[in-house]
Amino acid sequence: MAADDPLPPDRPVLRKTAAGGGGLSVRDLRVSYGPVQALRGVSLEVPRGSVVAVLGSNGAGKSTLLRAISGTLRFHRGSITSGGVEYADGPLSGLDASAVVARGVTQVPEGRRVFGRMTVAENLRAGTLGVRGRKAAAAAREHVLELFPVLAERAGQRAGLLSGGEQQMLAIGRALMAGPQVLLLDEPTLGLAPLMAERIADTVRKINSEGTTVLLVEQNAAMALSLASHAYVLEVGEVVMSGPAGELAASDEVRRRYLGESDEELTAEDAGDGEAPARLVLTRWSA
Template sequence: MDVHAPPPPEDPGLVVRDLAVNYGPVTALRGISLSVPRGSIVAVLGGNGAGKSTLLRAVSGTLRFHRGGITAGEIVFGRTRLSGAAASAVVARGVVQVPEGRRVFARMTVEENLRAGALGARDRRAAAGARERVHTLFPVLAERARQRAGLLSGGEQQMLAIGRALMARPAMLLLDEPTLGLAPMMAARIAETVREINAQGTTVLLVEQNAAMALSLASQAYVLEVGEVVLSGPAADLARSDEVRRRYLGIEDDRATSPAGASAGRPALTRWSA
């Protein structure tokens, strides 16, 4: 080993550069650039139709299942190009998506769903370790291992969907609206689990309409509108932004329209009209 050799460059995590996506003649994303450093949680906010799910599909290689395609730009994870790769190849490289709506295999048991997440794994010991991790995070899945997944509550199905993804031992987890349709208490439990998964070393790209929850978890955040990034920065700064507070957190503040309020430490979003 050459002791004088320079250290290897830091792994940049996920990098998306100038991404454009079309569904036939319809442009869904244009000029999207973002980064998700290794070990971080990065949130993507936006209303319905903003392009959030399309972004995750582009990263996970599942666009073709929705008759979409990347028309420009690139996606790189750990210095490996993902744009254009098949979904199975993306999973093999450590990036796994939990789709919106959970989509568990309803007629299969909880245990069968988890085994499906580990398909292709050759190391039985690693698969057993992944299952133990899932059962530690979600004890209810161990208790209901032989129950059909379709009989679980919505929150339990979301746990199963996340657990199934973790069976692939991902380096990066793509979460698409993990708290959608859940009661506040269950949504809070899912949020805490996401935090714990990240603390264990898994990078997370989180698409979420519950902006308050997403910003409390993330270190960085991006806001999409009509297929474009209109704002990005530290999550704490976005949480203090008047437009984000009004549009996504439901907080009205008279200072939002006053010069004094604008200078009180909250960034103004110049591309949005008041």
Template sequence: MDAHDPRPPDDFGLSVKDLAVGYGPVAALRGISLRVPRGSIVTVLGGNGAGKSTLLRAISGTLGFHRGGVTAGEIRFDGARLSGTAASAVVAAGVVQVPEGRRVFARMTVEENLRAGALGARDRRAAAEARERVLTLFPVLAERARQRAGLLSGGEQQMLAIGRALMARPRMLLLDEPTLGLAPMMAARIADTVREINEQGTTVLLVEQNAAAALSLASSAYVLEVGEVVLSGPAAELARSDEVRRRYLGVEDGEPAGPAPGNDRRAVPASPRPNLARWSA
């Protein structure tokens, strides 16, 4: 997918063009352009400090909470400008972020956390439908409804964080490291749920350090390094790249990549493996 596709932005769910972000005098993102088509899963890969979380904060309008700000470029969702708007307006537009580290309200119950996700909803019937959807996706949350969120396991807290975001009935979900710190089996369950949420019609922009899982879920991928996009393209093509395999999949040249967690049918193919000119020696 070409970030400079000539089609107008409103042909896409999300369009980011020439975005620059700074934290005071420190430039965190430079010239970022990407597009996330409606109904797709797009992933952003990169090491620690690459700017992945900053990108999601810029989209969700939460940079100000971290003393950052957009210094150039624009962000649009379904043709409407998001850059420069308040976080509440971004949510109202249908874009909701699940932050890294889950960040549930630990002293509140599971049920109270879910209700907090629907605070802006005026339609009680829609809120009830959203709750039913969440509990269908995550039945354990129904069992733990009266339990304090801080007493849940890490995987259950991640389910609650995603469920709370879904209570706002987003058209687009921003996921920041949803499998971070989880056991492999739980990480696989979260990945399967992300796929199911997308199949139900929600567009997903996924930031994930588990590159194998992310590339197996996504249709397209972008790679960030030190605040810049160094590579973008179809996820399957990036998964076959020698450079991506070495840097993010831990696979040496000539070795087959193992299957992504919870997704044995879509193991990353071993060949052909294109070289990435941007990273050539």
């Protein structure tokens, strides 16, 4: 195929996906780093066209979960010991990272991992390595620059000189250059000022509205629950809660542990509205 041939119809860059079957499924996933078991039988579902959030404190296994899905575990000396990951009715487990991207699943890792000595434009081009055809790459670039106009203004600037928020935009934009059907976001607002964090949240909404499925790992539980339709809570490598995001946000346990509300605040709020507090029957999992 010539370099400037258009992308084949089964691998478009800007995909408009439909809700329904063929989503991302994680089944009884167990992951170890040598003798340390990081995930203990994790199962979750990410329907096509949805935003699903994964909450949890540091060390809960959130990043490990995304690495297992994206095929990057081996770079961190981790391995899947049982269970697996499927996407669109086919396995992702056992594929290397480039093959996972080719299947339409792309990860934005934690920490704004841009190539600091490369320019913004060069970083974006690096995201097209799995894209066939100049027209496809050009369409992807146009889409990214519509989402993040500041990247067009900074195209010739080294990525390491960008602000933290701009680097996060670049990291997301680089991932979008591959035209993913599923975007894995690992702590996209970490270390950002509230205003910039909200801009990133708005971008996630926009990306999802255009048809991209999003699996969002985030310590900012309030923001994550506002974006997601469904959420899971990880503790020490296990799913301990799951449910519709709105119901989780109304749960006293979630509000106390992940939204920073004290027992006194919860009691005062419940007494003030004259209604019984919302109670969520949480889905409990065992290893």
